[in-house]
Amino acid sequence: MNRFVFVFLLSILIISCQDIIPEFNGEESFTFLEKQCELGPRYPGSDEIELCRNYIIDELKKSGAEIQKQEFTSIIKEQEYKGVNIIASFYPRMSRRILLGAHYDTRPWADKEEDASLHNEPIIGANDAASGVAVLLEIASIISDKQPGQFGIDMVFFDLEDMGEYGNNTTWCLGSSYFAENFTEEKPEKAIVVDMIGDSDLQIEMEYFSYHNSPDLVNEVWNTAKELGFSEFKPKITNMIYDDHYPLICAGFNAIDIIDFDYPVWHTLEDTPDKCSPNSLYVVGQTLLTIIYSEK
Numbered sequence: 001m002n003r004f005v006f007v008f009l010l011s012i013l014i015i016s017c018q019d020i021i022p023e024f025n026g027e028e029s030f031t032f033l034e035k036q037c038e039l040g041p042r043y044p045g046s047d048e049i050e051l052c053r054n055y056i057i058d059e060l061k062k063s064g065a066e067i068q069k070q071e072f073t074s075i076i077k078e079q080e081y082k083g084v085n086i087i088a089s090f091y092p093r094m095s096r097r098i099l100l101g102a103h104y105d106t107r108p109w110a111d112k113e114e115d116a117s118l119h120n121e122p123i124i125g126a127n128d129a130a131s132g133v134a135v136l137l138e139i140a141s142i143i144s145d146k147q148p149g150q151f152g153i154d155m156v157f158f159d160l161e162d163m164g165e166y167g168n169n170t171t172w173c174l175g176s177s178y179f180a181e182n183f184t185e186e187k188p189e190k191a192i193v194v195d196m197i198g199d200s201d202l203q204i205e206m207e208y209f210s211y212h213n214s215p216d217l218v219n220e221v222w223n224t225a226k227e228l229g230f231s232e233f234k235p236k237i238t239n240m241i242y243d244d245h246y247p248l249i250c251a252g253f254n255a256i257d258i259i260d261f262d263y264p265v266w267h268t269l270e271d272t273p274d275k276c277s278p279n280s281l282y283v284v285g286q287t288l289l290t291i292i293y294s295e296k
Helices: 003-018 026-038 047-062 126-145 174-181 208-213 215-227 246-248 280-292
Strands: 066-076 081-091 097-103 154-159 190-195 205-207 232-238 255-259
Touching: 003 066, 026 047, 026 215, 026 280, 047 066, 047 081, 047 126, 066 174, 081 126, 081 174, 097 126, 097 174, 097 280, 126 154, 126 190, 126 280, 154 174, 154 232, 174 215, 174 246, 190 215, 190 246, 190 280, 205 208, 208 215, 208 246, 208 255, 246 255
Parallel strands: 097 154, 097 190, 190 255, 205 232
Antiparallel strands: 066 081, 081 154
16 A cells, blocks of 8 residues: 555544544433432532532542632521532643533422422422533543543532522522632633433423523534434523523623423422433433534
């Protein structure tokens, strides 16, 4: 074989290998979801949320992440709470960055229960919020084994997202607000928040604020899902949802939210792992991996 032809074919082979997109393991991700729920309700101020922090950090350390704990305090209903955002960086020397976010706290009150006597009971929060954390932890494991070609990845596990008062947006998403207000580095090219993506009947529509701020990124995610054959992503713009992406948008991030807000057992005691599905985690996780590894 001609040496030039050999080198050319070898180059093509190397490029092809680099473009191979890893497979997201939905079952392994579901295990991350279950292990969070086994800790119990993980609301701010509880022993369980401290256990959850340690669990997330331990898993990130296994994946070789550089970890920072961003501590802050917030006053909620005249009581001071300590919050901790967990920031994990992979391949920090890469100048091009993607940020992935999810909150890890659960709501202390099951205030969407029909029985008012249960409203002060804390929820397990399998979908809200163990599902988002579960997807990020599985992605962390994958990118630790295979470096993306173009991007370094940062992950933020937000605290104090879910203690808000309905109708008062400023009482929600306190961890992401603190993160966004104190972010001093060059902003990532893309910021994608995942929340409530474990529902076994997954239907993800385009969130209004996301599309209004970052239509190109929304279209990239939904078109990628379509190419993968994931009909769970619906090309329809829907509700205005105040979630952890919104403080990022206000701070100038190219940020979107992937969320299925149509979840009948939201903020009830029935938000348990049996309402969630490994396949739903796979659909979201594989879409994100494809974006991470396909960029040219």
